[in-house]
Amino acid sequence: MLIRRKSFLALGALGATSAMLSACGGGTSEDPAAGGSSDAGGASDAGGAEGAPQRADAQLVIWADEKKAESLQAPAAAWGEAQGITVAVQSVANDLQTNFVTANQAGNGPDVLVGAHDWIGNLVQNASITPVQLPADAADKIAPIGLSAVQLDGQTYGVPYAVETLVLFANNALTDAPSPASIEELVSAGQAGGAENVLSLPVGEEGDAYHMEPLYTSGGGYLFGTDAEGGLDPSDLGVGKEGSIAAGGKIGELGAQGVLKTSITGDNAISLFTDGKAAYLVSGPWALADIKAAGIDFTMSAVPGFEGMQPAKPFAGVNAFYVAAAAKNPAYAQQFLSDVASAPDVAREMFAVNELPPVSLELQTELAAGSPELIQIAELAEGADPMPSIPEMAAIWKPLGQAQANIVGGADPAEVMTSAGEQIAGEIGA
Amino acid sequence: MTSTTAPAQRARRTSATTLIARALFLGAVLAVTIWIAPVLVGLQSWLWLAVVLAAAAAIFVLYSTRRFIPGKYIFPGTFFLVVFLIAPIILTVGYSFTNFGDGSRGTKEQAIAAITGNSVQQTPDSPRYNLTITTEGTAEEGPYVFYLVDPASGEIRRGGPELPLEQVPASDVTVRDGFVTAADDSAILTPDEINTNYAALQEVAVEVDETTAIRLLGIDQAFEGTKVLQYDEAADAITNTQTGAVYTPQKIGDTEYFVSEDGERMPQSWLQGVGLSNYERLFTDGKLAGQFADAFVWTLVFAAGSVLLTFLVGFALALVLNDERLRGRRLYRSVLLMPYAVPGFIALLVWSNFYNRDFGLINQTLGLSLNWFGDPTLAKAAVLLTNLWMGFPYMFIVCTGALQSVPKELTEAARIDGASRLQTTSRVIAPLLLVAVSPLLVASFAFNFNNFNAIELLTGGGPFAANEYTRGATDILISMVYRIAFGGSGADFGFASAVSVALFILTGVLAAIQFRFANVLEDVN
Numbered sequence: 036m037l038i039r040r041k042s043f044l045a046l047g048a049l050g051a052t053s054a055m056l057s058a059c060g061g062g063t064s065e066d067p068a069a070g071g072s073s074d075a076g077g078a079s080d081a082g083g084a085e086g087a088p089q090r091a092d093a094q095l096v097i098w099a100d101e102k103k104a105e106s107l108q109a110p111a112a113a114w115g116e117a118q119g120i121t122v123a124v125q126s127v128a129n130d131l132q133t134n135f136v137t138a139n140q141a142g143n144g145p146d147v148l149v150g151a152h153d154w155i156g157n158l159v160q161n162a163s164i165t166p167v168q169l170p171a172d173a174a175d176k177i178a179p180i181g182l183s184a185v186q187l188d189g190q191t192y193g194v195p196y197a198v199e200t201l202v203l204f205a206n207n208a209l210t211d212a213p214s215p216a217s218i219e220e221l222v223s224a225g226q227a228g229g230a231e232n233v234l235s236l237p238v239g240e241e242g243d244a245y246h247m248e249p250l251y252t253s254g255g256g257y258l259f260g261t262d263a264e265g266g267l268d269p270s271d272l273g274v275g276k277e278g279s280i281a282a283g284g285k286i287g288e289l290g291a292q293g294v295l296k297t298s299i300t301g302d303n304a305i306s307l308f309t310d311g312k313a314a315y316l317v318s319g320p321w322a323l324a325d326i327k328a329a330g331i332d333f334t335m336s337a338v339p340g341f342e343g344m345q346p347a348k349p350f351a352g353v354n355a356f357y358v359a360a361a362a363k364n365p366a367y368a369q370q371f372l373s374d375v376a377s378a379p380d381v382a383r384e385m386f387a388v389n390e391l392p393p394v395s396l397e398l399q400t401e402l403a404a405g406s407p408e409l410i411q412i413a414e415l416a417e418g419a420d421p422m423p424s425i426p427e428m429a430a431i432w433k434p435l436g437q438a439q440a441n442i443v444g445g446a447d448p449a450e451v452m453t454s455a456g457e458q459i460a461g462e463i464g465a
Numbered sequence: 466m467t468s469t470t471a472p473a474q475r476a477r478r479t480s481a482t483t484l485i486a487r488a489l490f491l492g493a494v495l496a497v498t499i500w501i502a503p504v505l506v507g508l509q510s511w512l513w514l515a516v517v518l519a520a521a522a523a524i525f526v527l528y529s530t531r532r533f534i535p536g537k538y539i540f541p542g543t544f545f546l547v548v549f550l551i552a553p554i555i556l557t558v559g560y561s562f563t564n565f566g567d568g569s570r571g572t573k574e575q576a577i578a579a580i581t582g583n584s585v586q587q588t589p590d591s592p593r594y595n596l597t598i599t600t601e602g603t604a605e606e607g608p609y610v611f612y613l614v615d616p617a618s619g620e621i622r623r624g625g626p627e628l629p630l631e632q633v634p635a636s637d638v639t640v641r642d643g644f645v646t647a648a649d650d651s652a653i654l655t656p657d658e659i660n661t662n663y664a665a666l667q668e669v670a671v672e673v674d675e676t677t678a679i680r681l682l683g684i685d686q687a688f689e690g691t692k693v694l695q696y697d698e699a700a701d702a703i704t705n706t707q708t709g710a711v712y713t714p715q716k717i718g719d720t721e722y723f724v725s726e727d728g729e730r731m732p733q734s735w736l737q738g739v740g741l742s743n744y745e746r747l748f749t750d751g752k753l754a755g756q757f758a759d760a761f762v763w764t765l766v767f768a769a770g771s772v773l774l775t776f777l778v779g780f781a782l783a784l785v786l787n788d789e790r791l792r793g794r795r796l797y798r799s800v801l802l803m804p805y806a807v808p809g810f811i812a813l814l815v816w817s818n819f820y821n822r823d824f825g826l827i828n829q830t831l832g833l834s835l836n837w838f839g840d841p842t843l844a845k846a847a848v849l850l851t852n853l854w855m856g857f858p859y860m861f862i863v864c865t866g867a868l869q870s871v872p873k874e875l876t877e878a879a880r881i882d883g884a885s886r887l888q889t890t891s892r893v894i895a896p897l898l899l900v901a902v903s904p905l906l907v908a909s910f911a912f913n914f915n916n917f918n919a920i921e922l923l924t925g926g927g928p929f930a931a932n933e934y935t936r937g938a939t940d941i942l943i944s945m946v947y948r949i950a951f952g953g954s955g956a957d958f959g960f961a962s963a964v965s966v967a968l969f970i971l972t973g974v975l976a977a978i979q980f981r982f983a984n985v986l987e988d989v990n
Binding site: 118296364426434 | 666
């Protein structure tokens with residue numbers, strides 16, 4: 036017993052010491068990051084694998100995900116030099132949006148955020164960003180899809196710089212119809228071509244409402260209706276309505292034909308196409324590098340709709356700059372956004388490092404010869420709908436995707452779409 | 466074993482070194498307290514202030530004298546228990562009575578500021594002015610005068626909070642590159658000064674007419690716009706100056722929003738106490754209760770099944786590899802430990818691809834077309850199988866160690882008494898081994914009970930039956946709770962806290978049962 040008690044005390048002491056040490060470690064890491072102040076643009080502290088970085092000590096601090104931060108380093112530093120201030124671009128590897136909202140609330144967030152436009156609804160309801168004023172001639176300089184995407188309730192919240200959307204990739208060796216006019220044509224051409232799979236469109240067991248959106252809209256489905264001012268009206272939910280059931284019916288047919296499969300997931304969709312095992316692929320600009328590397332002779336076109344039904348409208352996602360509501364340097368932040376909006380210089384330099392289809396019309400013309408595919412995607416994005424940015428959208432993804440996956444697997448479209456609509460309505464309280 | 470032999474009392478005298486060490490330690494504690502207390506007051510985190518002060522007081526009472534010897538030992542553990550365990554639990558319980566979540570994180574004042582601030586609308590087709598800000602007072606307080614140059618016409622105007630907008634003759638000011646660079650004798654604000662005092666400067670609205678005003682944008686630009694929404698503090702209402710609509714605080718669900726007469730609500734809300742409404746939502750949703758029951762049963766099956774399977778396989782392998790007649794035991798042993806060396810996250814993601822119906826390794830190698838993740842029973846089997854692969858090396862290590870500590874004499878004696886190999890194993894070795902590994906089995910059960918990764922990374926809780934959206938067939942309690950709390954419309958920390966509290970109570974009860982079980986084993990010992 037004596038031995039036991041002794042070892043218990045020793046263990047306790049050990050535990051207390053190590054806990055104290057770790058607590059001390061935590062304490063020192065909370066000290067403001069020193070040394071980054073005079074290093075314009077270079078104070079990129081990636082932080083830990085998770086969580087937000089410590090706000091850099093600079094006169095303009097920008098947070099972005101890893102790739103965008105990398106591409107923003109040089110132009111942001113150049114802008115800072117021209118203004119005579121220090122700029123730090125910090126990369127946030129995970130959960131940028133959540134980390135930003137939390138850090139902004141706590142008063143130690145960045146001045147400028149780079150992120151997808153569909154965050155706007157959540158950022159606005161959390162009072163995390165402030166509106167921006169675009170120049171009067173913005174409509175002449177920026178593609179319409181970019182401008183409409185960054186608006187919410189008639190107010191503009193961001194400065195767009197890149198856009199992405201889903202397009203149809205066709206393997207020219209496996210089909211005679213490289214840009215089919217309808218899904219029916221696509222299916223028959225794909226089957227005639229003898230490919231293992233006609234269409235590689237990620238569904239998975241849990242569904243993928245993002246990739247299914249072109250087929251869903253073509254079949255007559257919609258997500259939210261529009262209100263009198265042209266904004267989205269969350270009380271008019273399209274899931275579970277007649278159109279969505281019709282779309283579900285068409286999706287179910289494709290599932291029964293084996294064109295859509297739950298075994299094709301986000302993990303294997305692109306590799307099926309690059310391995311020559313699928314005649315068509317529905318994916319975005321991020322697939323381009325893999326497809327080119329695989330040496331596939333491919334054609335890009337808009338995702339077609341069902342014959343005699345609505346046109347297919349995939350989502351457009353726009354990347355934009357935002358001004359943080361609790362920015363420590365709001366004047367420089369507004370100034371930076373103002374400059375990004377009025378000239379494509381920053382976007383051009385970013386494109387050189389991280390190729391994303393630009394929304395600047397000047398840049399589109401300029402890059403059309405060198406990067407024809409990306410510019411084609413930017414043009415196809417004009418036919419897409421901006422992904423709804425209202426906060427209620429968060430409730431859509433899981434139930435709608437699940438319902439679509441179940442329909443592909445053979446469930447009854449009317450029943451499943453209705454229940455998905457009820458589930459979403461319950462979540463958003465519509 | 467005799468106990469309670471009190472340690473011999475040694476005559477203690479406080480040496481100089483101890484005294485200095487004690488003084489230094491207490492001084493450091495005092496310094497840290499004095500340093501941190503004002504910071505916490507500034508942050509208004511009263512809970513942590515109380516913790517810090519109480520801890521400092523306790524340290525002084527306990528360690529400044531030679532008395533309270535047990536207290537000296539108990540204090541560090543208790544302190545960290547309070548800070549890292551009890552305080553988060555108190556916070557969680559506290560949050561469970563609020564609506565804390567997306568859209569309701571801040572204060573009402575912050576929400577109002579955001580609502581009115583976000584409503585500034587740029588006048589269509591209005592010019593963007595080149596702005597220079599001057600002041601005859603200080604950069605912090607003003608009064609400010611805005612000098613505006615219209616870049617198109619070159620027309621120069623000025624205005625301020627007390628100064629109506631007026632034309633300025635070009636002879637009164639110096640203009641360079643379209644900006645006013647000198648005006649009268651008043652000081653021009655530098656970009657840094659503008660940046661620092663942006664909040665005050667944004668309040669400056671140079672009135673153009675009754676509704677529109679010119680406001681600052683960035684450091685050297687100004688735009689013409691209207692603040693559409695105004696807050697009236699007396700009436701606690703927000704008015705739209707263009708349409709006349711009035712928004713007043715009204716409850717929607719359990720949360721107050723600014724809502725207009727025709728039911729349109731502002732997106733921004735604020736942190737509010739909602740009483741028991743989170744718990745109400747949890748316990749009155751009949752469907753949810755049923756799903757909890759289902760999830761609970763499967764959680765038990767999953768945790769118990771995982772422990773049992775991994776133990777059986779691990780034990781069997783350990784037995785086989787413990788036989789000295791086997792050659793290359795070390796090699797086999799290292800190979801068997803391989804799954805343990807692969808990071809769990811990666812292993813789970815790789816395995817989830819193995820189960821793909823059309824392209825997965827398992828179906829392709831075995832020539833099957835089993836819909837592993839589409840069929841509830843198969844999915845459950847797949848989860849158990851994968852968890853077996855992940856977990857058996859641990860049991861193998863543990864059993865190998867325990868086997869080697871079983872005295873050889875015992876097995877030899879059993880042999881001499883005429884026991885067969887099987888009998889020796891089941892009657893002699895197994896009971897001795899179980900005594901050693903039982904606590905580990907209990908711990909393994911507890912681990913698997915909350916093994917979120919195994920489910921989320923492998924099946925994502927699926928397959929979800931048609932018309933079923935909150936709980937999939939392989940969801941255990943923790944993954945289902947995660948989906949309920951964060952799966953739907955954004956982060957709802959208030960509700961998530963309520964669910965956590967319910968789960969905390971449930972696992973508490975379970976832990977109590979486990980302790981009884983562990984006590985029973987100890988008695989056997």
